[in-house]
Amino acid sequence: MSDSHDAVTAFIERMGLSAQNDGLPRIAGRMIGYFIIHGGPTSLADLARSLQVSRASVSTNARFLRDLGILEATAVPGDRQDYYQLVDRHYMRLLEGHVERMGTMSASLAQAERELPAGMDGARERLEDMHDFIDIARDHTRDLIERLAARRNKRHD
């Protein structure tokens, strides 16, 4: 079983790294990795033991991932611990987050266009150009999300 252990921990660690790389807390990434491998539902205490981190960190990051819509709480009959698991198609939330960030960027560009005094034509053109781009990219990503949702539904029906 040491083979499995090595491969599994290596993967979980890579998930931590790439989360860090994306600006997310490392432990959050490792938690996602844990759930991809082990499924769940799992209590926060077990998670803390498995990942060798403090219960405080697990608690904080669980809430963080829950707010992101990546984790959800489930009840286990006969046990009143808080059990968590990945939401179905959790990875979609990443794309949705991407769409959200493009939305704020779009709004920021729109505000700049609105407030920019007349005469700065070069600036306005560049703002509008980038704005168009962002909006198209956002729409495109929305389509992607829909298409992926459809694909998964078809598989399951």
Next chain:
Amino acid sequence: MSDSHDAVTAFIERMGLSAQNDGLPRIAGRMIGYFIIHGGPTSLADLARSLQVSRASVSTNARFLRDLGILEATAVPGDRQDYYQLVDRHYMRLLEGHVERMGTMSASLAQAERELPAGMDGARERLEDMHDFIDIARDHTRDLIERLAARRNKRHD
């Protein structure tokens, strides 16, 4: 001109914030904002003065953005300062970076599938499911990049 100044600095500051939000250095974001507004080419010294930051920071971040393919150096005849400007369609580089990160994630999942010992069927299924998703999303984003490139070319021809 105080109106223009307010709107402009507010926009540049927002760009800094949203860069920070994406895990990039704040000054890098502000530099991008500066170029969107003022066009360029601009010397690093002017940039440092405008953004009120040290020349060291500007130098470091300019190299950073150049390596990302967002800024490029241009020669200004009769002046041998280093002039920088945004590359054409600089925002495309953001999507390309996104594609790259999806690529490393895909590779990481593939490696996990390869090294995972037999018997962990649930884990394998979840890995493959996510792997499929990532690859589809990456292809889709590549299409988007191509389509946007085509759109821009048509505009210009």
Next chain:
DNA sequence: CGTTACGTTCAGTATTGATTGAACGATTGT
């Protein structure tokens, strides 16, 4: 030459944010 302005590098500082330990309330089982 001497001066000035530029860009880079690097050691040091400052700041941000992740992680922890300890204290707490709640819940269960004895």
Next chain:
DNA sequence: ACAATCGTTCAATCAATACTGAACGTAACG
């Protein structure tokens, strides 16, 4: 009632990294 376990919160610590100041090399220009 008591002990044990869980999850949360918060102050404190720790680590990563953004940012700066100073020193340096280069090039222009008087």
